[in-house]
Amino acid sequence: MRTTTHAGLAPVRDVLANGVRVVAKESRTTPAVTIHATVYAGTICDPPSQPGVAHFISRTVDRGTMTRSVDEIAEELDSRGVSLSTSVNRHALSLVSTCLVEDFDSILSLVADIVRHPVFPEGEVETRRREIITTIRQDEDNPASVATEALMEILYGSAHPYGRRPRGTTDTVETITRSTLQAFHGTWFVPGALCLVIVGDVEPERAVDAAARTFGSWRGAEPPEITLPVPEPGRQRRVRVIPMMNKVQADVAYGFVSILRSDPAYYAYWLMNNILGQYSIGGRLGDSIRERQGMAYYVFSSLDANVIPGPLVIRAGINPANVERAIASIDAELSRFAAEGPTDRELAESKQYLIGSMPRTLETNIGIANFLQTVEFFSLGLDYDLRVPGLLQAVTREDVHAGAQAVLDPQRAVIAVAGPYDGPLR
Amino acid sequence: MATLAPQSASATAVHEEVLDNGLRVLIQEVHTAPLASVWCWYRVGSRDEGPGLTGVSHWCEHMNFKGTTNIPRDKVKGIIEQYGGYWNGYTWVDQTTYTETATRDALDHMLFIEAERMASCLYDPADCESERTVIISELQGGENDPDQLLDQELTATAIQAHPYRHPTIGWLSDLQTMTREDLYGYYRRFYLPNNATLVMVGDIDTDAALKSAARQFAAIPSGEIRRPVHTREPEQLGERRVTIRREGTTAYLKLGYHAPAIGDPDFFPMLLLDAMLSGAKGINMWASFRTPPPQRSARLYQALVNTGLASAVGGALMPTQDPFVYTVSVTATEGVPLARVEEATLAALEIVRRQGLTAQELRKAKNQLRARLVFENDSITNIAHQLGYFETINSWRFVGSIAQRVEAVTLNEVAEVAERRLTPSNRTIGWFDPLS
Numbered sequence: 001m002r003t004t005t006h007a008g009l010a011p012v013r014d015v016l017a018n019g020v021r022v023v024a025k026e027s028r029t030t031p032a033v034t035i036h037a038t039v040y041a042g043t044i045c046d047p048p049s050q051p052g053v054a055h056f057i058s059r060t061v062d063r064g065t066m067t068r069s070v071d072e073i074a075e076e077l078d079s080r081g082v083s084l085s086t087s088v089n090r091h092a093l094s095l096v097s098t099c100l101v102e103d104f105d106s107i108l109s110l111v112a113d114i115v116r117h118p119v120f121p122e123g124e125v126e127t128r129r130r131e132i133i134t135t136i137r138q139d140e141d142n143p144a145s146v147a148t149e150a151l152m153e154i155l156y157g158s159a160h161p162y163g164r165r166p167r168g169t170t171d172t173v174e175t176i177t178r179s180t181l182q183a184f185h186g187t188w189f190v191p192g193a194l195c196l197v198i199v200g201d202v203e204p205e206r207a208v209d210a211a212a213r214t215f216g217s218w219r220g221a222e223p224p225e226i227t228l229p230v231p232e233p234g235r236q237r238r239v240r241v242i243p244m245m246n247k248v249q250a251d252v253a254y255g256f257v258s259i260l261r262s263d264p265a266y267y268a269y270w271l272m273n274n275i276l277g278q279y280s281i282g283g284r285l286g287d288s289i290r291e292r293q294g295m296a297y298y299v300f301s302s303l304d305a306n307v308i309p310g311p312l313v314i315r316a317g318i319n320p321a322n323v324e325r326a327i328a329s330i331d332a333e334l335s336r337f338a339a340e341g342p343t344d345r346e347l348a349e350s351k352q353y354l355i356g357s358m359p360r361t362l363e364t365n366i367g368i369a370n371f372l373q374t375v376e377f378f379s380l381g382l383d384y385d386l387r388v389p390g391l392l393q394a395v396t397r398e399d400v401h402a403g404a405q406a407v408l409d410p411q412r413a414v415i416a417v418a419g420p421y422d423g424p425l426r
Numbered sequence: 427m428a429t430l431a432p433q434s435a436s437a438t439a440v441h442e443e444v445l446d447n448g449l450r451v452l453i454q455e456v457h458t459a460p461l462a463s464v465w466c467w468y469r470v471g472s473r474d475e476g477p478g479l480t481g482v483s484h485w486c487e488h489m490n491f492k493g494t495t496n497i498p499r500d501k502v503k504g505i506i507e508q509y510g511g512y513w514n515g516y517t518w519v520d521q522t523t524y525t526e527t528a529t530r531d532a533l534d535h536m537l538f539i540e541a542e543r544m545a546s547c548l549y550d551p552a553d554c555e556s557e558r559t560v561i562i563s564e565l566q567g568g569e570n571d572p573d574q575l576l577d578q579e580l581t582a583t584a585i586q587a588h589p590y591r592h593p594t595i596g597w598l599s600d601l602q603t604m605t606r607e608d609l610y611g612y613y614r615r616f617y618l619p620n621n622a623t624l625v626m627v628g629d630i631d632t633d634a635a636l637k638s639a640a641r642q643f644a645a646i647p648s649g650e651i652r653r654p655v656h657t658r659e660p661e662q663l664g665e666r667r668v669t670i671r672r673e674g675t676t677a678y679l680k681l682g683y684h685a686p687a688i689g690d691p692d693f694f695p696m697l698l699l700d701a702m703l704s705g706a707k708g709i710n711m712w713a714s715f716r717t718p719p720p721q722r723s724a725r726l727y728q729a730l731v732n733t734g735l736a737s738a739v740g741g742a743l744m745p746t747q748d749p750f751v752y753t754v755s756v757t758a759t760e761g762v763p764l765a766r767v768e769e770a771t772l773a774a775l776e777i778v779r780r781q782g783l784t785a786q787e788l789r790k791a792k793n794q795l796r797a798r799l800v801f802e803n804d805s806i807t808n809i810a811h812q813l814g815y816f817e818t819i820n821s822w823r824f825v826g827s828i829a830q831r832v833e834a835v836t837l838n839e840v841a842e843v844a845e846r847r848l849t850p851s852n853r854t855i856g857w858f859d860p861l862s
Contacts, residue, residue, distance in 0.1 A: 029458045030804050032797075074722035079790045081706065081797030085719040100797055127734045134676060134737035134760045141675040143570055246673030249566040280503035294556035297564035317567045319559070349504060356510020356529055363459045364804045419570075 008386040009362060011372055012204035019192035019222075020215045023372045024207035025199045027365055033104045033200030035097045036369035037111050038377075040195075041188035042091040044161035044226055052132070052168020053184050056176050058088040059132055061185070062095070063124040065117040070124055073110065082107055090162060091307070091377070098365065101201045105210060108198075112214035115189060120181045133170050143244055143251040143418040148315070150240050150416035151253040155311055156231050162308070190220030197372045199365040228308045231257045234412040243422035250320045250419025254330055255313040256407050261305040261378050267391045268399035269303055269312075269407075274350040275342050275400070276333070276408070277301025277314055284333050285314060293329065295322045312407060320421040327417075327425065331410040338408045341401025355389045440813060440822065441632050447648040448620025451639050452813050452822055454627045456806050462628035463527040463806040464536040466543065467814040470616035471520045472594040473748070474654055481596015482604060482612045484517040485561055489609060490524070490617075491515070492553045494542035499550070505535050513539075518711075519590050520747045521818045527807045530629045534638050540624065541642035544617050554606040562602075565595045572858045573755065576670055576680050580856035583668040584682040584751045587657040620648040623817045627810035659684070659749060666854040674860030677758040679767050681775075682854040683847055685752035688745040688820050694831045695839040696743055696752065696847070701791035702783050702840070703775075704741035704754065708798030709828060711744065712811040721794060725783075726754065729774035734759055735767050747819040751854075752847075764857050779848045782841035795832045 011025040043054045062084060064070045077084050077097075084097040084107075095114065099107040139145040149165050156163030167173075196215065198207040234256065259269055277285045282300045289299045296316045304310035318326045342350075362368050362385065375384045417425065438455040445451065471483050493499035506513045511528025524543060526536040568574045578593045585591035595601075624643070626635050662684060686692035697709070705721030720727050720740070730736035738757040744750055754775075758767045803809050816824040 030800050032800055032804070071723070078705070078721045078723040079793060081794035083719055083801075098801055100800060127732065130734055130759045130761075131731070131737040134757060137675040137760050138757070141572070248569045249563065280507055290560055292556070294559040295563070297560055297567055317563060319563055319566065349507065353507040353510060356508070357512070358510065359460055359529060360510060360512065360527060363461060363806070366804075 008383060009368065011382060012208060013382055014208045014211075016191070016212055016216055018216065018218055018220075020211070020218065021195040021376060022208050022211040023195065023197045023376060024204035025368055025372065026202065026204055027199055027368060028201050029365070031101045031201050032098055032365065033101055033198065033202050034365035034369045035099070035108055035111055036197040036199070036373060037095045037115055038092045038195045038197070038373050039115065039189055040091060040193040040223065041093045041184070042089050043164070043166040044090050044228060045184070045188050046161070046164070046168070048159065050168070050172050050175060050180065051164040051166075052173045053176055053180055054088050054093060055167045056128070056132060056173065057181055057184055058086045058093050059128045060120050060124055060181060061118045062086060062114045063128070064119050064121045065113045066119055067117070068113060070121065073114070076106070076110055080107070084111070088166070090166065094373075096366070096369070104202055108210050108214050115194065116215075116218055118185060120178050122178055125178050125181065129173060129176070132167065132173050136167050136170055136173065139167065143247050143249070144315070144317070146242055146244065146418035147251040147253040147416045148313070150242060150418065151255050151313065151414055152311065154238055154240060154414045154416065155234070155255060155257055160229055160231065162228070162231070162310075188223060190223050191215065191218045192220070193223040195373060195376045197369045197376070199369045199372070230308055233257060234414060237411050237413055237415070239415045239425060240417070241421065241423060241425060242416065242418040243420070244418055245420050245422070247419045250318050250323050250417055250421045252316045252318055252323065252326065253313060253416045254327070255311050255414055256412065257309045258303060258312040258407055259305050259309050261307065261310075263305065265399065265403055266305050268395045268403045269305060270354070271347060271350050271392065271395055272342070272400045272403045273301055273303040273312065274354060275346045276337060279346075279350050279353060284337065285330065288333055289316060289326055289329050295319070295326050295329070320419060323417055323421050324425055327415060334408040334410050334413075337404045341397055341404055344397060347395070347397050347400060351392050351395070354392055358385065358388060438632070441636070442822070443636055445619065445640060445644055447644065447646055448618075449643050449646075450623045450817065451636060452623065452625045452817065453630070453632045453635050454809065454813070455630060455632055456627055456809060457629050459806070460530050460629050461527060461806055462530040462533045462536070462626065462630050463525065463810045464533070464540060465523055465525045465625040465810045465814045466540040467521055467523045467623040467625070467818045468616060469520070469621050469818055470522050471518055472592060473519050473589045473656065474616065475589060475592070476654065478600055479604060479608060479612070480592045480600045481561070481594070482608060483522055484594050484596065485557065485601070485604065486609055486613050487515050487517045487522050488557050488561060489549050489554060489613070490543050490547050492550065492557070493548045495546035495548070497539065497542055499548070499553070505539060506532060509535070518594055519750065521815070523814060523818075525807065525811070533626070533630055533635065537638050537642040541646065544619065544622065544643070545646045547613060549606060549610040549613065551606045554609055558601065561595070562598065565598060565601065568595065572670070572672070572674050572676065572860070573678050573757075576678050576856050576858045577753065577755075579668050579670055580680050580682045580753065580854055581751055583666050583856070584684065584854040585659055588659040588748060589656065590746070590748065590750055615652060618649040618651060619643060619646050621651050623814050625810045625814040627813070628806040656748065662851055665850045667856070668854065669857045669859055671859055671861055673862070674858065676760070677764045677767070677860055678858040679756040679758065679764055679771060680856040681754040681771065682751040682856065683852050685743055685750050687747060687749045688824070690749070692843050692847070693745070694835050695843040697795070698788060698791050698832065698835045699840050699844055700741040700743045700752065701794055702787045703778065704739060706791060706794035706798050707742070708795070708802045709745060710802040710808055710812055711815065713802035713808045723790070725778060726771070726774055730756060730767070730770055733770070735762050735770050745816070745819060764859055768855065775848050779844050782837065782844065785837055788835075788837050788840065792832055792835075796829060799829055
């Protein structure tokens with residue numbers, strides 16, 4: 001069934017008979033096309049005892065198919081100057097490729113082959129294992145990664161798919177074999193789990209036809225359902241300090257469990273987060289900690305409302321001598337926000353900014369492709385770009401204040417500090 | 427007035443005009459989205475800094491976001507945001523630049539901000555003090571990253587005389603001791619219309635944009651630019667080494683070779699050489715923040731990553747006004763000794779130096795660069811960046827000739843550049859050797 005809308009972005013959406021979703025948008029800015037293939041096979045799909053499988057897949061899936069060797073794939077991409085990047089987050093594994101329009105058909109066929117027929121050659125699995133272990137060791141030496149991973153573990157619990165380390169540990173990665181990867185691929189890489197977004201200098205009908213040609217014959221079972229445990233809201237303040245005395249600066253990750261993406265309060269939370277830690281340079285937090293007190297080069301907040309209540313995280317890089325003062329400032333800003341809510345002016349400014357930034361978000365092919373993948377993942381509707389302004393305009397000061405009261409409570413915050421600091425904060 | 431042929435049907439040629447005060451204005455209409463991008467470039471960067479003042483260009487950049495005579499400190503934020511816009515700036519060796527991209531109706535506001543920035547910044551003493559710790563935090567955040575630390579040490583070892591040797595962020599003691607007067611004096615010395623280029627690209631009208639620019643900037647007086655004399659880097663006489671021993675988990679190798687400046691005939695052969703060694707990156711420093719994935723058929727990827735010795739390898743040739751350093755950066759795989767990684771890297775480079783590369787590799791590198799040049803023109807912000815960047819280090823006309831210059835490079839030129847430049851006496855070898 002092919003559907004479209006007639007104003008705004010107006011992408012064309014089609015669902016192939018096998019369940020593959022295709023969303024296409026023509027854009028003639030450059031003679032190039034972005035192919036954004038997302039499989040709902042993120043790190044939440046990792047076997048509980050073996051975190052790191054989805055990430056391992058992302059590092060090996062493009063290393064050989066039933067008909068193409070690893071070198072042939074490299075040659076096919078490199079000879080055309082095509083970039084193909086694979087990445088994975090909690091919910092999805094994505095292959096994103098930008099190519100010249102003349103190479104579109106060939107590259108889409110290649111992407112389809114990689115998604116459908118990877119063979120995970122034994123030698124590649126071993127070489128990439130060493131690479132992954134090196135990456136994990138780099139993360140362990142990076143205070144920003146260490147603080148963020150600790151925060152997620154405390155917020156969700158070490159066994160929860162949101163609380164596990166997304167790349168696994170050096171131990172779990174050692175246990176992953178070729179057959180682990182094949183089994184994961186067989187289970188999770190199925191037509192019903194794929195959303196293919198094509199944006200660029202190609203007519204939508206041609207894009208959809210090409211998708212049908214390359215993915216139409218694919219057969220597979222429905223992907224399994226995963227039930228993610230809903231996290232308990234925090235009842236008390238929890239602090240973890242991870243001393244890394246070889247470093248110069250400390251990283252702070254300070255957060256809460258927030259709400260569902262589908263919660264009607266989402267738009268109030270979006271504005272709350274913008275006012276708190278985004279607007280201009282880091283919102284209220286940036287004003288206080290960077291601009292007025294000069295304590296940090298960066299401080300910001302981010303909101304990841306998701307299919308379960310996702311995290312709201314504040315991040316800052318702080319001189320170790322200022323860790324306590326910076327955390328006290330974050331506490332104070334949150335308490336003030338929860339007590340007073342936003343000002344009318346702040347709310348109006350953030351609305352204006354978020355609505356006005358839509359054309360910039362949707363300027364490039366990759367910007368449009370990312371947007372359309374989000375729309376598809378959360379079932380926001382093909383006219384979502386047109387509805388965003390109204391959804392944001394409808395939010396009242398009281399809505400944002402209620403959000404702040406519900407979540408921004410320092411007494412229930414989780415705080416992780418990693419860097420050349422070992423107390424007295426505990 | 428001069429023009430550069432448009433890259434696509436929705437773009438016009440570049441229009442150039444120099445105002446009476448020496449401000450060079452470049453305008454290109456690109457009607458693909460209802461947006462406008464402004465970049466204001468200054469020919470000032472860490473190359474212009476002397477002892478005791480390292481980091482002053484970058485610190486000035488920070489101060490130039492902190493209020494002007496007609497934009498009070500607390501009103502700086504919000505002007506561009508109210509048009510859904512984004513603003514930023516950066517400082518590097520040859521340049522300091524400021525940018526805004528927002529809906530096209532914000533153009534006059536962007537030009538007003540840039541004119542104020544050029545002539546009327548406040549440098550309030552309390553703000554200078556509070557920014558000192560922000561910048562030191564930026565420096566220390568960088569030092570948390572072993573690769574960045576090694577890069578800084580390698581550059582300072584490879585370049586001994588030219589001011590490119592010191593980091594743009596500055597040395598810590600200079601950041602601790604510099605005064606408000608140092609900052610303000612430096613600002614007044616270099617922020618002159620005749621030392622700047624204003625670039626406007628997007629869904630705008632050339633005549634109207636030019637009038638707006640004249641209205642905002644014409645009254646700013648030009649001045650004499652007192653530029654320091656730049657020491658020429660003497661020839662390196664033998665291989666140099668630098669080793670960082672610090673606690674860490676991962677070992678890094680970095681090679682630095684004296685590289686050609688943008689105006690040197692070696693530059694484009696070297697760009698192709700780098701693409702064949704480590705994959706093409708394009709030539710837009712702003713767009714390249716979106717690092718492309720490695721091109722896996724490249725020589726060094728094959729020799730180091732596919733053999734399991736390294737988990738990552740990358741090359742970097744930056745377009746600069748004077749000769750800078752071409753770097754090859756390698757992350758050693760867990761458990762592989764650095765000496766082995768070094769040996770394999772040098773061996774792979776020596777094969778290229780002695781035997782050259784193949785016509786097929788050259789063709790591939792050209793295709794990669796041709797595609798990158800298209801991809802990196804995907805936004806008006808990126809298009810505008812290129813015009814200003816090249817005008818600051820050479821000429822904006824360069825931008826229109828890049829594709830042709832890439833295509834013109836021959837295999838012999840690449841082989842000759844590799845043979846002459848990838849020599850032991852032209853290189854510095856850097857190790858980050860972690861203490862466990």
